[in-house]
Amino acid sequence: MAVALLALIPLVYVATYIVIIGPREIWELVFRPRVLDLLRNTVTLAAATMAATAALGIALAFLVERTDLPARRLWHGLLVAPLAVPAFVNGYAWVSLDRSINGFGGAWLVVTLSYYPLVYLPAVAALRGLDPALEEASWSLGHTRWQTFARVVLPQLRPALLGGALLVGLHLLAEFGALALLRFPTFTTAIYDQYGSTFNGSAATAMAGVLVLLCLFLLLAELRLRGTRHYSRVGQGAARLSEPVALRGLRWPLLLLVTGLVVLAVGVPTYALLHWLAVGTSTEFPVDDLLSATGSTVVLAALGALATTVAAVPVAWLAVRYRGRLTTLVERSTYVANALPGIVVGLALVVASLRLVPLVYQTALLLVVAYAILFLPRAVVSVRSGLEQAPVVLDHVAQSLGTGPIATARRVTLPLIAPSLGAGAALVFLAISTELTATLMLSPIGTRTLATEFWSASSELRYGAAAPYALLLVLISVPATVLLMRQERLHP
Amino acid sequence: MSALTVTGVSKVFPPTGSEQTETRAVDDVSLHVPHGSLTAVLGPSGCGKTTLLRLIAGFLAPDSGTIAFDDRVVAGDGRPVPPQDRRVGYVPQEGALFPHLDVAGNIGFGLPRGQRDSGSRIDEMLDLVELPRAFRSRAPHELSGGQQQRVALARALAPRPTVVLLDEPFSSLDASLRESTGRAVARALRAAHATGLLVTHDQSEALSLSDQVAVLREGRLIQAGSPADVYLAPHDPELARFVGGATPLPGRAGQGVSATCALGAVTLAHPASADDLVLVIRPDQVVLDPAGVEALVDEVSFYGHDAAIRLSVGGAALVARVSGPSAPRAGDRVRIGVRGTVHAYPAPVRD
Numbered sequence: 001m002a003v004a005l006l007a008l009i010p011l012v013y014v015a016t017y018i019v020i021i022g023p024r025e026i027w028e029l030v031f032r033p034r035v036l037d038l039l040r041n042t043v044t045l046a047a048a049t050m051a052a053t054a055a056l057g058i059a060l061a062f063l064v065e066r067t068d069l070p071a072r073r074l075w076h077g078l079l080v081a082p083l084a085v086p087a088f089v090n091g092y093a094w095v096s097l098d099r100s101i102n103g104f105g106g107a108w109l110v111v112t113l114s115y116y117p118l119v120y121l122p123a124v125a126a127l128r129g130l131d132p133a134l135e136e137a138s139w140s141l142g143h144t145r146w147q148t149f150a151r152v153v154l155p156q157l158r159p160a161l162l163g164g165a166l167l168v169g170l171h172l173l174a175e176f177g178a179l180a181l182l183r184f185p186t187f188t189t190a191i192y193d194q195y196g197s198t199f200n201g202s203a204a205t206a207m208a209g210v211l212v213l214l215c216l217f218l219l220l221a222e223l224r225l226r227g228t229r230h231y232s233r234v235g236q237g238a239a240r241l242s243e244p245v246a247l248r249g250l251r252w253p254l255l256l257l258v259t260g261l262v263v264l265a266v267g268v269p270t271y272a273l274l275h276w277l278a279v280g281t282s283t284e285f286p287v288d289d290l291l292s293a294t295g296s297t298v299v300l301a302a303l304g305a306l307a308t309t310v311a312a313v314p315v316a317w318l319a320v321r322y323r324g325r326l327t328t329l330v331e332r333s334t335y336v337a338n339a340l341p342g343i344v345v346g347l348a349l350v351v352a353s354l355r356l357v358p359l360v361y362q363t364a365l366l367l368v369v370a371y372a373i374l375f376l377p378r379a380v381v382s383v384r385s386g387l388e389q390a391p392v393v394l395d396h397v398a399q400s401l402g403t404g405p406i407a408t409a410r411r412v413t414l415p416l417i418a419p420s421l422g423a424g425a426a427l428v429f430l431a432i433s434t435e436l437t438a439t440l441m442l443s444p445i446g447t448r449t450l451a452t453e454f455w456s457a458s459s460e461l462r463y464g465a466a467a468p469y470a471l472l473l474v475l476i477s478v479p480a481t482v483l484l485m486r487q488e489r490l491h492p
Numbered sequence: 493m494s495a496l497t498v499t500g501v502s503k504v505f506p507p508t509g510s511e512q513t514e515t516r517a518v519d520d521v522s523l524h525v526p527h528g529s530l531t532a533v534l535g536p537s538g539c540g541k542t543t544l545l546r547l548i549a550g551f552l553a554p555d556s557g558t559i560a561f562d563d564r565v566v567a568g569d570g571r572p573v574p575p576q577d578r579r580v581g582y583v584p585q586e587g588a589l590f591p592h593l594d595v596a597g598n599i600g601f602g603l604p605r606g607q608r609d610s611g612s613r614i615d616e617m618l619d620l621v622e623l624p625r626a627f628r629s630r631a632p633h634e635l636s637g638g639q640q641q642r643v644a645l646a647r648a649l650a651p652r653p654t655v656v657l658l659d660e661p662f663s664s665l666d667a668s669l670r671e672s673t674g675r676a677v678a679r680a681l682r683a684a685h686a687t688g689l690l691v692t693h694d695q696s697e698a699l700s701l702s703d704q705v706a707v708l709r710e711g712r713l714i715q716a717g718s719p720a721d722v723y724l725a726p727h728d729p730e731l732a733r734f735v736g737g738a739t740p741l742p743g744r745a746g747q748g749v750s751a752t753c754a755l756g757a758v759t760l761a762h763p764a765s766a767d768d769l770v771l772v773i774r775p776d777q778v779v780l781d782p783a784g785v786e787a788l789v790d791e792v793s794f795y796g797h798d799a800a801i802r803l804s805v806g807g808a809a810l811v812a813r814v815s816g817p818s819a820p821r822a823g824d825r826v827r828i829g830v831r832g833t834v835h836a837y838p839a840p841v842r843d
Contacts, residue, residue, distance in 0.1 A: 400602075400648070
């Protein structure tokens, strides 16, 4: 319960603030030309990116999973690789190579290249889990392969497609680093500017309110979808592999297209990193700074991962063992925080701590709390799936064999959920290491992490100095990406 | 091992979201399981048999009534004894072996640390459930369903429990495996002189494995007795249909122990207690008889060694079991009679 309440702090903060300010002023703060501009920017970018990532994700998933494209396994690995590059590093890569990449076009290009795997991965998993018998039945009823794709396969992919696209939308609403670097103002960047330059609480909060509404809209859409999602396979046993579609004459042109995409999505950031690393090491290579930034990143991430996982256990426990309206509400309320951008969580904690417990302002504790709020859902998902592997009947058997509740937890439940606790903690650890927005707002003065150091260097256009930090950030993200890919494979 | 005595136990579940009214899952049930014997609790799904088992195991507390192992009252007399102190062996439906432990780890789970390490008791238990000792280091997922159930039984028996509770332990097994596993489990229970309670919805399992059959319906105990008693002298027509697959036929009482129905004159097991009767006729009582009444064969299910034929006789439908090779075909007209005595019950009064 306490965990859920903590997770709701940001939402409560925005709501109470809006009530305190009063409708008149909110009206004036929100309905300004500037805010309407931001709204237009944010919504068009979100819509355009969701459409582009959806189209790319589905097309690539089909190409890799269901056709005779050469070297499909290699392409799969390369197509997922952008997940390991934080979007703000990707933005840095593009803008550092060519300053003319900016505005709507540049932002659209960069975020699409960063986020399409969020649709691609679930689409691949859904295609893999799809029973080929469905398609065979459709052919036997006289449909061509393309008709079959449109009328049988695509409807089955709908949950993966829409779920992935909504996730892209949520990521985009929260995106700060990449869009700031590409100089495309959205709510998130504007809130940060307001907060940083004028410390104008009311204006920033009013904009945060609009942002939260947009997020909640997407979240509700996601929940509705999840409710109606159904398994694509009815029967038992392993799915057969389907015959790949022969691309014939299209084979080489399509291969060229996929190669081009991979060059843009993976090649460009890699090249930019290596280039600036070469330039940077020739000018400056501050080993001490790098080490201390890595050290504080690791300490913060470890603390955050520990706190988040510990907080996730009771939430997941209640949700699995005592299913009911209240426990579902508790679990869902932590998900709401997942939809809240780091900027809103950061802002809320700044104000809440200053008002209620000024002692913790500018401490690592507050930052760890922010991380816990932001990444709780990831830990809950992991712990939950672990607890589902430890059904209550095992507890009953242990009890009937003379084991008390504490010994049962030690000898049965913990060993069973330990792997998923570890996976959850690892995911949170890696997510915290590359978190930028909340870290920028909340880290105590003097604390330098990889993300903040990278940010200060690249926003001052010292691209060479930023490169080693960017490289470390990418390296840290690789294991998380592998973990995510594995989860996707296990739970299609 | 001890005897198990359940006296007047009731359990009511409060209304939930889907059920508007409260559910009397177990309603004033009394049952005695003698030391070293196996009792099957038989009933359709939702009859309360699993709730009864969970009450005995201690996962639930009864609203009223007492549960005792020999003289030791474990529920209904002050604070109920928690499950870990009752020393019951519990074998759940899917076996529920601990997936992170191997076979030896599972069987030894309830043993004190010293015995767990020495391992002689574990070998003893593997022998008892007729599994090779080489299975000690196997992981649960490397075992077949039947083997998992045997390990689950060995795990339950290892700490020498007072009673063993088996919750539909064979229902997740294939039909062929179900029978052999069932017999192996019953043998192991007898060899261990265990007092056992087996919950099942399968009447042939209940009749063939147990010493006593207790039939539960809507939370109430309808009849408890030896398998032959329950099969041959069912308490009411519904039980006769459930346990023996018997067909109820309307009939009229005649002189003494005779009665008449669509099949002509039959002999009753006891003198009739009313004029209008319901006669229950088991499939094995219906025989092809050239001197009997004429019947039309509607449907034949041929099993090889025997066949079930569905007949209509003067508006009534009837099932008969005949030997396979001599089975008639659907559409044939045959003559049938009734063998042995028939149980009769007063017909329900109609308005």
